[in-house]
Amino acid sequence: MEMGMRSHQGELFVHPLSNPAAAGICPEMLEVAEEANLAGDFNLAVEIYSSQLADLQQPDRGLCLRKADSLARAGRISEALDSYCIAASLGKLHPEELPLLVETIARSLREKEAGISWALKGHVVSSSGEDGSESRGECEDDEALDLFSCPLCKCLLHEPTTVECGHTFCKRCLEDDSVKDCTHCRQKLNKKDGLPNGRRLNVVLSGLLDKLFATESKARKFWIEGEVLWKKQNLSDALEKYNAAVALVPSSGRLLCQRAELHMAMRNFSQAVHDGNSLCKIKPLWTKAHYLKATALCKAGRNDEALQEYLMCVALKPNWTKVKLEAQKVQEVNTFKAAAVSGVRVVPAELLDSGDMECSLCMRLFYEPVATPCGHTFCLKCLERCLDHNPNCPLCKENLSEYLATRGYNKTLLMEEVLRRYLGDELAERKKIHEEEMKELSNLNQEVPIFVCTMAFPTIPCPLHVFEPRYRLMIRRSMETGTKQFGMCIADELKGFANYGCMLQVRDVKFFPDGRSVVDTIGVSRFKVISHGQRDGYNTAKIEYLEDKKVEGEELVELLKLHDSVYDQANSWFTSLKDNMKSQILSHFGHLPSKDPDPQASPSGPAWSWWLLAVLPLENRAQLTILAMTSLKDRLIAIRRVLIFVTRKRPR
Structure with a gap:
């Protein structure tokens, strides 16, 4: 490869050697180094150049530059600068020898800027500093947002308002007619x-x-007042408000940016340049800061200085066409440096108290906080329980019927993040308490929720219309704990509910706007009540599950005969019913289940026996007696007696 030439593959410039014939220089190794550069293995090239330099009595200027370029390509800028300095000590550096260094530093600036303002937001940042799109706009705000910034105006939340999806914005920003959906989740x-x-x-x-x-x-209040006055073209009064705001927060980049723009609108160019200088010191990698300063300098007639700022913008955002056109209007080129700073707010730990984040209903730290449209915040579970009883806000009594109808209980995400970041230990303890409560609620042996209403039977559907607040809570908890089960018992005048019942499995829940619901359940298993109890207004019980006692030998043969006989008798009875009666039974309970090959296969016995018990014209107490039996034989005999009775009683 000839010295001092660009290779056609990869366009890599190769510096000429000062003394190619010097002892210790190996042309073959240099060719390997150039091939390594072309292949992208810059570190290998650095090792070869270092080895060649070590073999020389006097360092070769061209070899030092080759090593420096390879170090720059590898991103080892500090080491590259050392090599460039050694080359400079051997002879003055010329501009045509430094494009790679300049390009590398510019790319580094872009990557730092992109890392601050985009990577922290979860964007994928390419090596060019872009986010994968063709352009982020001509003059977009590059400043990073923190937890307490409004996603719309990018400033500290002013009059924070939480919308139905759970995200929070400034109230004033939401009043803009152009804002039609959430910038986070795109919900209307x-x-x-x-x-x-x-x-x-x-x-x-x-x-x-x-x-x-x-x-x-x-300061944000003064700032907004200034914006309103500016919009009304009352520029002098607006400037007073901006000055008051800047006096309080002189390090706010966006505030200084707007004041500089106001100064230019008032033709106060020197003051605009002053604000531009302050901006660039605070945010040296913020593209808009340099653009605004450049614009102010141009207006003030200081074109040479303006060009430097335009070139800084080009270095930070190479695809910004508008700035390139502005830069072409002036004549000279200068170089510059920049460093990154962070604009994230610091939360004073001594000011944040867990008492500020307590639910006014349970008096505990917020857990899954939700905000009502009237602006008050509660734990999700606390709010749901209150709305079970009354559709008004627990604090201000605002009617929340429409909010209840949409069931838009989305968690306030900003509040959740504040709790997670700054009250992590307290939140972990609160979560532990919640999980223990859920675990206790899901123990279907220790404490089973009891719905006191009607008779229910294994395998038989039992649709429920739930409207009482206590049962709304009970159904919701059964869904939240994942058990999706509760007990069904009939009422008892002395004990509150009967000593026997049936567990129901929730298959589906349909909610009405006023909070009522229709719950589709099916019987699962029978139980006996050991003790009666209550929890948060609804009944509970400690139970033991019932199973039929299995028989063998001659008893089994006798049981099978009885089973077949009663099934045939039941089928004959159902077939003999009038058509309107049959259609009513079929619409509520479906067809008579088929006969089981093994009537003892299920702990509760054959499904057809429960279907028959549900449709026979029996009082609840009689049904309960049969439900409680753990002998399939006794249960079949009882059903047979009922069939004989209803068959004889039916008018001919």
Whole structure:
């Protein structure tokens, strides 16, 4: 490969050697190094150049530059600078020898800028510093957002308002007619959010922000007042508000940016340049800061300085066409350096108290916090229990019927993140308590929830219309714990509910707007009540499950004969019913199940016997007596007696 030439593959410039014939230089090894560079193995090239330099009595300037370029390509900028310095000591460096260094530093700046403002948000950042799209816009805000920033205006949340999907924005931002869906999850936003007067600010978050960021909150108020005045073209009064805001938070990049733009609108170019300088010191990698400073310098007639800022913008965002066109209007080129800073707010730990994050209903730390349209925050479970009884907000008594109808109980994500980040230990303890409660509720031997209503039987569907608050809570808990089961018993005047019942499995729940629901259940197994109890308004019981006692030998033969006989008798009775009676039974309970090959296969006996018991015209107490039997033979005999009775009683 000829020295001082660019290779056609990869366009890598190869510096000429000062003394190619010097003892210790091996042309074959240098060719291997260049091939390594072309293949992208820059570290191997560095090792070869280092080895060649070590063999020389005097360092070769061209070899030092080759090593420096390979180090730069490998991203080892600090080491590359050392090699460039050695080359400079052997002879003055020329601009045409440094493009790789300049390009590498510019790329490093772009990657740092991208890492601060995009990678932290979860975007995939390419080596060019872009997020994978063709362009992020001509003059987009590159400043990073933190937890307490509004996703719309990018500033500290002012009058924080939580929308139905659980995300939080400034109330003023949501009033913009162009905002039609959530920027986070793209859910369509209901402008009134379930209230006749529109959305209300989140009371807990508003108080928390005023406490944690008192100065910035006050500055944000001045800032917004200034924006309103500016919109009304009252520029001098607007500037007073901006000055008051900057005096409180002089390090706010966006605030300084807007004040600089206001200065330019008022033709105060020197003040705009001053704000631009402050901006670039605070946010040296913020593209918009350099663009704004460049614009102000141009307006002030300081084109040479403006060019430097335009070139900085190009280095940070190479695809920004507008800046390139601006830069072409001026004549000179200069170099510059920049360093990254972080704009994330620091939460004063001594100001954040767990008492600020307590649910006003359970007086414990928020767990799964949800915000109502009226702006109040509660634990999800606490709010659901309150709305079971009354469709009004527990604090301000605002009617929440529309909110209840949509069942939009989405957790307030900002509140959850504050709890996770700053009250992690307290949240872990609160979660532990919740999980223990759920575990206790899911123990279907220790404490079973009891629905006191009607007779239920194994394998037989039992649809329920749930409207009482206590049973709304009970059904919801059975779903949340994952058991999807509860006991069904008939009422008892002395004990509250009977000593025997049937476990029901929830198959589906359909909710009505007013909180009522239709629950589709099916009988699973029988039980005997050991002790009666109560929990949060509904009945509970300690139970033991019932199973039929199995028989063998002659008893089994006798049982099979009885089983077949009663089944045939039941089938004859059903067939003899009038058509309207049969259609009613079929619509509620379906067809008579087929005869079981082994009537003892199920712990509760054959399914057809329970279907028959459900459709026979028997009082609940008589049905309960048969349900409690653990002898299939006794149960079949009892059913046969009932069949004989109803057959004789039926008018001919």
